[in-house]
Amino acid sequence: MAISEEQVRHVAMLARLKLTDAHVTTLQHELSDILTQIELISSLDLEGVEPTSHAVAITNVAREDEIRPGLSQHDALRNAPEQQDGAFLIPKFGG
């Protein structure tokens, strides 16, 4: 199945990836090749088959709602590219 250049740009936007024009072209070919391999899935008649999201049956796990130590502010900020006053520093929102 072929994927269009416009679709590649749309998906890149959804994935928050700024691609060069050359990269868009490359991905258009690569993704089309891959989709050709996997598209037979979409044509299978699987009416009535239950989907599996998790292969080993488990039920929800609950625990007592008690206060426990978590990541300290110091550790949480340790890998921050930029920080200020104990917070993550980011540029302005919007253009």
Place this chain on the structure above:
Amino acid sequence: MTLDLSSLTAPQVRDAIAAKEITAAEAVAAAYARIERVEGGVHAFNQLTPELANAAAARIDAMVAAGEELPPLAGVPVAFKDNMNLIGTRTTCSSKILANYESVYDCTAVRRMLDAGAVPVGKCNMDEFAFGSSTENSAFGVTHNPWDLDRVPGGSSGGSAAAVSAGMAVLTLGSDTGGSIRQPGALTGTVAMKPTYGRVSRYGIVAFASSLDQIGPFSKTVEECAMALNVICGKDPMDATSVERPAEDFTATLGEGVRGLRVGVVTDLLELEGCDPAVRAQVLKAADTFASLGAEVGEAQLPATQYGLPAYYIIGPAEASSNLARFDGIRYGYRVPDAEDVMDLYMRSRAEGFGPESIRRIMLGTYALSAGYYDAYYGQAQKVRTLIIRDFARAFADYDVLLTPTSPTTAFKIGEKATDPVAMYLSDVYTIPVNLAGIPAVSIPCGLVDGLPVGLQLMGAHFAESTLLRAAAAFEAESAFDMTPPIARTTAAV
């Protein structure tokens, strides 16, 4: 220093330390001496951790001096795939986007290994974020197969596999989402196991596909694999998908043999077009070995697994695209220095920080989950998963263990498949159905073809690890292959 770790197993190292024949410090020194000699050619490591190793060894040697009983992996040099957090190390996932990321907590499986006395010598190279089957997709360079430095070690846990194969660590941990432990295990002639989904906590491993990921060990012998499982398995409150089970000693039944065990050769998978006939022949020979040991060998079919590869290349990337959304340049990881606003920061930090295969998978997964395509791809793939689980359930009604090759070919040349993603994906055709079904499987060496190791995959029902390891141990004892690669045999510098 005459100590040669490549000829010692984990229990031998521990027992020698307990008997005061060697010290843990000497075991560490031997590991680094081997690394010094072969790592230049192999490049199994992203980071060496001599300070952590020396400190851990000193603790073991102090226990010996104090006459304390030693834990099961005391003084055993180990290494971890670089997607597992360990305080005092970087956890890079072999990605530029995490190149400087310092671990701020410990992965549970890693912590359990260290609490069992293991000594961490380093963090192992991998395909970026575990996306790949060759360890070529690393931002820090390719790992080479110790059997032939022009060939790949498999992937994505190629560094962990190569480190054990070349004798630079006695045990390592990898992670397996579609074959990333077993396939490099096969290509390097090591014992490599993916446990049942939920056996081992995933806490502290950087997630690829959360419904498929599982941590497991690499070792030279089946006994060591069982010992490592004893250490890393078990419920962890930090991972709600880890499963509560009665404690098992996986070493206890290793010697019981395979008499009466029902072994099924998966014939429809053996006949796949891409399977090297020489690999197929080795697997059929292995089946004969099982028969000669008293197993009841028959034929099994898994017809729905033909859809395993496409289902995996929807589910895996879909979950990955979601998991990798966290790498946005805000809280950690690479950030472009000159972003105009937050959107620009996201878009360029991610595009510059992720390598080509990561971008490919994020794009594929985002597409498969996007409006209008979700039902046709992701929904269908989840239904295929049900069919594959049913196939296995039927086969395990007749058989205790199923056999396939681990990989359709032996180790391929570096660069051979690097520009063809589809050809690369076919490397995992035998391993992927196991992840989709959540069952355990182990790859063990079953001979050489043209001087390169062939892996035999043994698959079992959920939580049947003991049965798999018992079968693997019987085969290993009977076949007695020497899986020491040439690089680990020679004494000259490489």
